[in-house]
Amino acid sequence: MARYQYQHFGYVPPPELSSRPAPSRYPVVIVGAGPIGLAMAIDLAVRGIGSVVLDDNDVVSVGSRAICWAKRTLEIFDRLGVGERIVAKGVTWKIGRVFHGDREIYKFDLLPEDGHKMPAFVNLQQYYVEQFLVERAREFPDLIDLRFKNRVSGVKHLKDLVTVSIETPDGPYQLTADYLLACDGAKSFVRTELGLEFAGKLFEERFLIADIELKADFPSERRFWFEPTFHAGQSALLHKQPDNIYRIDLQLGWNADPEVERQPESVRPRIERVLGRSDFELDWVSVYTFQCRRLERFVHDRVIFVGDSAHVISPFGARGGNGGIQDVDNLGWKLVAVLKGHAPEALLSSYDDERIRGADENIANSSRATNFMTPKSGMEKILRDEVLDLAGEMAFARKLVNSGRLSVPCSLGGLPLQTPSADAVLEPGSPCKDAPLRKDGEDVWLLNQLGEGFALLSFGSGPRIEVTDIAHVHVARPGEGELQDVTGHAFERYGDGMTYLIRPDQHVAAAFRIPDAAAICAARDRALARP
Amino acid sequence: MMIDLGSDRLGPSGDLFYAELLQAHEGLSPEDSARLNVRLVLLLANQIGDLDALRAALAKAKERFER
Numbered sequence: 001m002a003r004y005q006y007q008h009f010g011y012v013p014p015p016e017l018s019s020r021p022a023p024s025r026y027p028v029v030i031v032g033a034g035p036i037g038l039a040m041a042i043d044l045a046v047r048g049i050g051s052v053v054l055d056d057n058d059v060v061s062v063g064s065r066a067i068c069w070a071k072r073t074l075e076i077f078d079r080l081g082v083g084e085r086i087v088a089k090g091v092t093w094k095i096g097r098v099f100h101g102d103r104e105i106y107k108f109d110l111l112p113e114d115g116h117k118m119p120a121f122v123n124l125q126q127y128y129v130e131q132f133l134v135e136r137a138r139e140f141p142d143l144i145d146l147r148f149k150n151r152v153s154g155v156k157h158l159k160d161l162v163t164v165s166i167e168t169p170d171g172p173y174q175l176t177a178d179y180l181l182a183c184d185g186a187k188s189f190v191r192t193e194l195g196l197e198f199a200g201k202l203f204e205e206r207f208l209i210a211d212i213e214l215k216a217d218f219p220s221e222r223r224f225w226f227e228p229t230f231h232a233g234q235s236a237l238l239h240k241q242p243d244n245i246y247r248i249d250l251q252l253g254w255n256a257d258p259e260v261e262r263q264p265e266s267v268r269p270r271i272e273r274v275l276g277r278s279d280f281e282l283d284w285v286s287v288y289t290f291q292c293r294r295l296e297r298f299v300h301d302r303v304i305f306v307g308d309s310a311h312v313i314s315p316f317g318a319r320g321g322n323g324g325i326q327d328v329d330n331l332g333w334k335l336v337a338v339l340k341g342h343a344p345e346a347l348l349s350s351y352d353d354e355r356i357r358g359a360d361e362n363i364a365n366s367s368r369a370t371n372f373m374t375p376k377s378g379m380e381k382i383l384r385d386e387v388l389d390l391a392g393e394m395a396f397a398r399k400l401v402n403s404g405r406l407s408v409p410c411s412l413g414g415l416p417l418q419t420p421s422a423d424a425v426l427e428p429g430s431p432c433k434d435a436p437l438r439k440d441g442e443d444v445w446l447l448n449q450l451g452e453g454f455a456l457l458s459f460g461s462g463p464r465i466e467v468t469d470i471a472h473v474h475v476a477r478p479g480e481g482e483l484q485d486v487t488g489h490a491f492e493r494y495g496d497g498m499t500y501l502i503r504p505d506q507h508v509a510a511a512f513r514i515p516d517a518a519a520i521c522a523a524r525d526r527a528l529a530r531p
Numbered sequence: 532m533m534i535d536l537g538s539d540r541l542g543p544s545g546d547l548f549y550a551e552l553l554q555a556h557e558g559l560s561p562e563d564s565a566r567l568n569v570r571l572v573l574l575l576a577n578q579i580g581d582l583d584a585l586r587a588a589l590a591k592a593k594e595r596f597e598r
Contacts, residue, residue, distance in 0.1 A: 368546050371553060379556045379564040387549075389595060394537040399545045 003213060003243065003283060004127055009058045009134065011149040014166075016173040026052050027339055029164055029177040031152050031190055034061065035126060036307030036324040037183035038133035041144045042080045043332030047452050047504075049339055050143040052175065054166060058148035060134070063284035064125035064211050066321030067241055071111065072409040072431055073325045074118035075447055079506070081139075082132045083118065089132075090124035091240050096222040098403050100388040102229055106398045110406060115489035116434045117445040121222075121406070123241050125211075126321070155180065155193045155303065162302045179335060180303045183324075188309035194300060200293025201367065203314065204254040205374040208261055208287055211245050212271055214280040218246065224403035226373075226388055230273040235373050237316070237403075238274070245283060248274055249315070251373065258287040290314035290370050292363045298327075299352050306331060311359040314370050316404030319362040326409065327355050333452075333504035337528055347529040350417050358410035365405040372402035412507055419523040424511035425495030432457075432506045435490035437475060439483050446490055447506060449473050449483065454509070454524055455502040459490065462497030465515045470501075470524065503527055534587035 015022035028044060030037045033055035041051045069077070069086065077083040094110045111120035137144045153172070154165035162180040166173055182190035191198060223238040225231070234251035241247060250270055252261055260266055262285050272278045294311035298304060307324030331351050337343035375381035390397035412418060413429030421428055435446040450457070456472045458464060466472060475494075478486050485491050494500065499515040500508050501523050510523035541548055556564050576585055 365546070368550050371550065377556070378561060379559070380553055383549075383552065383556075386595075394591075396537060396539040396541060396545070399539045399541065400549055402546065402549070405546070 004125070006059050006062070006127070007131075009146070009148045011058060011169055012147070013170050014147055014150065014168065014173065016175070017168060017170045024176065025161070026050070026175060026177045028052070028179050028181060028335070029054065029162070029175055030181045030183055031055075031164075032182070032184035032309075033057075033130075033134070033146065033148065034183065034185060034307075035066065035129050035133060035321060036328060037181070038130060038137055039076075039080060039325055039328045040181055040183055040306060040332065041137055041146075042082075042133065042140070043328055044336060045137070045140040045143040046080065047333060047336040048143070049336050050145070051181075052145045052147060052177070053137070054147050054150040054152055054164070056149065056151035060127040060130040062127070063286060064127065064241060064245065064247060066126045066129075066318075067123050067239060067247055068318035068322075068406075069122045069124060069129070069325075070318055070322045070407040070409075071116065071118045071120050072407075073322045074122060075431075075434065075506070076325050076329045078118065078447070079329075080133075080136065082129075082136050085132050086124055086129060087119065087122055089128055089242055090122035091220050091242055092119040092122050093220040093222060093240070094120035095219075096224065096403075096406075098391075098401060099223065099225040099228060100391070101225075101227055103392065105388065105391045105401065115436050115487060117436075117447065118434065121318070123220075123239055123247075125241055125245065128242075152184070152189055155190050157194070157301055157303050159301055178302065178339065181331075181335075182303060182305045182309045183307050184309050186308040186312045188305070190303065191295065191305065191309055194303060196295055196300070198293045198295060198312075200291065200312075200363070203290035203292075203367075203370050203374065204376075205290050205370065206252045206254060206256050206258065206261075206287055207290070207315075208250045208252050208256075208267065208270065208285070210248050210250075210267055210271060210285045211241070211283040212248060212280040213244055213283050214246055214275070215244055216246075216275075226384075226401075226403070228274075230276075231270070235403075236274060250274070252287070256287070262287050288315075290374075292367050292370075294356070294359050294363065297352050298355060299348050304331065304335075304348070304351065310355070311363065313359075313362045314366040316369050316373070317362070317366050318404075318407045319366055322407040323358060323362045326358055327351075329505045330355050330358075337504075343528040343530060350415070350529060353415050354410075354412050354417075357412070357415065361410050362407075369402045369404045417503075417509065417527045417529065419501075419510035419526055421511040423498070423513035424500075424508070425498055426493060426500065426508055426511070428508045428510055430508050432500075432502060432508065433493040435485065435493055436487050437483050437490060438478075438486045444483075446475070450502055450506055453504055454527070456499060456515075456520065457494070457502050458499040458515070459485070459494050460496035462499060462513070463515060465499065465517060465520070467517050467520050467524075470520070501527070534584050536584075536587055536591055 028051040156163045225236045237249040239247040418428035501510040509527040
């Protein structure tokens, strides 16, 4: 298979610099056409809101960068219309193996249960994800205005509008928008322009990251080594990607010189020792430092930070790209509800509450994994070594071995938009669980039955109730209704007789054993932050 | 009765305990770190309070030096 062919999307003069009509004010301007900015534009478009997407470049990410897409992210991608394509192209995996030296100390299975449309993880290079998202965005020509080679050079924000200055090959222009979404990555220009502090921690550790092209048939697994003989005293990670590309991460220590280490003559011998062979080609190499930082708040009047511009997280948990897509999932429906006048602007502050919880969870997990991987003192090294030594035999010690706690969705339970429930089988704040169903003789998936708005999701024989303006999805026993739980997974995951109010981002807002219209409406109003 | 030392009883608290243990050692000299560990052993032994369990743990811990 040929290596990825980078295509230039090209520059089109914007209406402001040509004879095409330009509105005086746009509802949403998105800065950055990476996976987060593109997913954001699509999420808004499927809900009927248009946006202008600005990017200084006109090509997808160079190098594979984010490669591990977690189940919840794949479900979000599926809602946006690219999930099936990503799964089809990517390498599906769910088994991880952890080695100490050359001895396997344990193996884990990330999705031990059946009955989910999406797998635990798919590995796919970020450039493919961006390409698929660009192609999907182009299916909304009336709503998504992709503007490549449009570099943001200034941002001014007032209480209720944002003015953006932009440089193009044809010269500068300005846009005014109701909201600006900063999806411009870890080195966010918008964040710098607003003078916001990006506080956190730098870990004194460097890793080499290399994509290599190799014709080999390694299994679709994540492999992690502590102190392998091929890379003495350090850690190593191997991931499989499509197109015969493998990702190898090697710990270098703090004294490594990044400029020297990224040279092919330094990288090749290291990789040869990992693989025990030299018939590979280097596709992409980078050296990175671990950092965990976040903004104190993500919402600054009409400027909202999404993804790495809001928080950066050390790797080895696949929590950067996946965390960013969960930001998109959380913000999209809220911004649309506010723009359409269905919810007060106060709803947007729940994006801060909910996604700061997610970012803090990601930062805590990622910091602990980094501390395990890179002991800072003799005592920390002894503690780590003894845990690894006990891990082969003792289950409790295996649980302490930390090669990265892989991204799982954050629960929004206990936060203000959710209505507490004593009866819930699936707790308010949880993302909905998928399940196989049958509809008109066809196999379908539960998550695909949920639309773009709020939904009432009910199961089995409990009382049925209809509420105006809320779509109702009823899952019946086999042979009893339009949508049937033929495997029993749905009833087991949600409870026979239960009714749930589901948010537009497929999270449980409220749960009812005995539903009534007034309580459902109150829960919906609460989830929209209505006074 | 067999003493079960291996089963995980920390559950999701494992990572937190590990982090707090690292934190407790932060900034200590090697000797003080050793003292901290001994104090922990004594406190935890008393918390367990079962000589058979403690003997089993001692034996398991010592295996490392008898290989």
